[in-house]
Structures are given as C-alpha cells and as structure tokens.
Amino acid sequence: MMVMTNRINKKERKKHIMNAALGIFSEKGFQNATISEISKAAGVSDATVYEYFGTKEKLLFSIPEQISDENTEDLQRVLPYIKGVEGKLRAFLIMFMRLYETNPHYSNLVLLQLMSSREFRNTAAHAAIRKSAHMLLDCIKQGIDEGTFRKDADPYLIRSMLMGTVEHLFIHWHMQGMPKRENPIQDYLDPFLEIVLDGIRAKTRTNTITLNVKMEDGEVVKSIFIEPSPLIKEAAE
Structure with a gap:
C-alpha cells in the first residue's frame, strides 16, 4: 500500500512540476x-526537478508529449461512438x-x-503530436475509400488545410495578446468545415444534357424536351 501511494505521489508531483514549468x-x-x-513555482527543490527530468530541455519536451x-x-x-467520417473530422x-x-x-x-524548432521535430514529444495528426489523416483516407469524399481528393492537402487553419487562428489570437472574445474561437469551426467539406464531398452524378442552340431553334428544342409530341399525347390518351 505504501509503495502504491509513493508511486501516485511521484506521478502527481511530476505532473505538478510540468504544470508549473508550462506556465x-x-x-x-x-x-x-x-x-x-520552476522549482519555486512547483513548491519543490531544484534537485527534485533534476531528479525527475534531468535537464531543463527534457522538462520542456516532456510537457507537449504528456x-x-x-x-x-x-x-x-x-x-x-461518432457516426460518419464528417462527424469524426468535426x-x-x-x-x-x-x-x-x-x-x-x-x-x-x-x-x-x-x-519552428528543428530539434523539437526529432523528439518523442513531436512524435506524440504527429500521432493525432496521423489519426486525422487516416480518417480523411477512410472518407475517400468509402466514397464520402472525392476519389481525386488529396488527403495530405486536406489535413494541411484543416490543421493549418486551426493553428493560424490560435497563432493570430496569441499574437494579439489573447483578447477576450464575445464568442469562442470554436464558433469559426462549423462555417469553415462546411466550406472544406463542400469542396471534397463526392458529387452525385445526374443525367443532364447540355445543348448549344440558336435563338431561332428555341421553339423546336422546347417542343422536343418540354412539350410532349403529338405521338406521346396520342399514346397517353
């Protein structure tokens, strides 16, 4: 029981240090x-921070990984529990x-x-972030494979559009000093997502005929495609 308690305390202490470091x-x-x-904000000694993380850099990278x-x-x-790839994307x-x-x-x-750090891209933390990005990519590919999205849609481009827009919104928010908003940034989601989905949804084919007709031939075309011919009328009677 004492061993289990110590493990829980260590886990909680580690997370507490990470939260303090994040701020x-x-x-x-x-x-x-x-x-x-960081140690002062976490209420621990410098030695405790080094014991758990080794270096300041490892502490930094452990935060986004967790x-x-x-x-x-x-x-x-x-x-x-979410039905359909469009619901999953949302x-x-x-x-x-x-x-x-x-x-x-x-x-x-x-x-x-x-x-923007090249060093970060070689860490387990970056791999953890990429894992969810791969899940998003798999969801888009599923939509293409099952016919919900167009066969010629590029899943990598779609993912970049979705994540790039989300990241841009929050980078802009931070650069403005995180102003308080009347409505949350999430309110942008549905209008934006509908624009993207409208462009990548598989279109239902309809049988249509396109004709280039001279003005003087308009009545003839009308009689063929709009007004039933005398033979059709006679058959109907």
Whole structure:
C-alpha cells in the first residue's frame, strides 16, 4: 500500500512540476526560464526537478508529449461512438481547438515556440503530436475509400488545410495578446468545415444534357424536351 501511494505521489508531483514549468516557459520562453523559478513555482527543490527530468530541455519536451498523449487517448475513446467520417473530422477539430483555447499556455508553447524548432521535430514529444495528426489523416483516407469524399481528393492537402487553419487562428489570437472574445474561437469551426467539406464531398452524378442552340431553334428544342409530341399525347390518351 505504501509503495502504491509513493508511486501516485511521484506521478502527481511530476505532473505538478510540468504544470508549473508550462506556465513559466509560456510566459518567459525557454531561454529565459530557470529551473529555480520552476522549482519555486512547483513548491519543490531544484534537485527534485533534476531528479525527475534531468535537464531543463527534457522538462520542456516532456510537457507537449504528456498533453498530446492525453489528447490522443481522449480521441481514441470518443471516435468509435461518432457516426460518419464528417462527424469524426468535426470531433478532431473540436478537441484540438478546445485544447488550444482552454490551455493557452500549451498552445503558446507548441505553436509559437516549439513548432519552428528543428530539434523539437526529432523528439518523442513531436512524435506524440504527429500521432493525432496521423489519426486525422487516416480518417480523411477512410472518407475517400468509402466514397464520402472525392476519389481525386488529396488527403495530405486536406489535413494541411484543416490543421493549418486551426493553428493560424490560435497563432493570430496569441499574437494579439489573447483578447477576450464575445464568442469562442470554436464558433469559426462549423462555417469553415462546411466550406472544406463542400469542396471534397463526392458529387452525385445526374443525367443532364447540355445543348448549344440558336435563338431561332428555341421553339423546336422546347417542343422536343418540354412539350410532349403529338405521338406521346396520342399514346397517353
């Protein structure tokens, strides 16, 4: 029982340190943040921070890895209960937007500080973020395979459009100083998603005929396609 309690306490303490570090990294940037500031905010010693994470850099990268893993697990639990690929796409974007908006320290850290770092792209943290991006890609491919989306649609381009727009909205929000909004940023989701879906949905074919007709031939065409011929009238009678 004591061993289990110690494990829980260690897990909670580690998460507490990460939460404190997230706020400081977001506000001051990685270079200006110090382990002493983080340990003070977390209510632990510098030695405890080093014991759990080893270096300031490892502490930095552990934050998006942990949060991304949790977000992916939430997606994996929810998606099986959502019907249709369009509903699943909406669920993906809602969860990303909700994460970015309700945890501005996280979206600041990832979108403004880490995504432009080449070093970050070689970490387990980046792999954790990419995991959910791969899930989104698989969902789009499923829509193409089952005929919901056009066969000529590029799944990678669609994913870039969806995630790129979401990221742009939140980068712009942060650059403005995160002003309070009358409506949440999530309100942009449905109009934007409908524009994208309208462009990639498989179109139902209809049998149509296109004719180039001279003005003087208009009455003839009308009699053929609109007004029934005498033979048809006679047969009907």
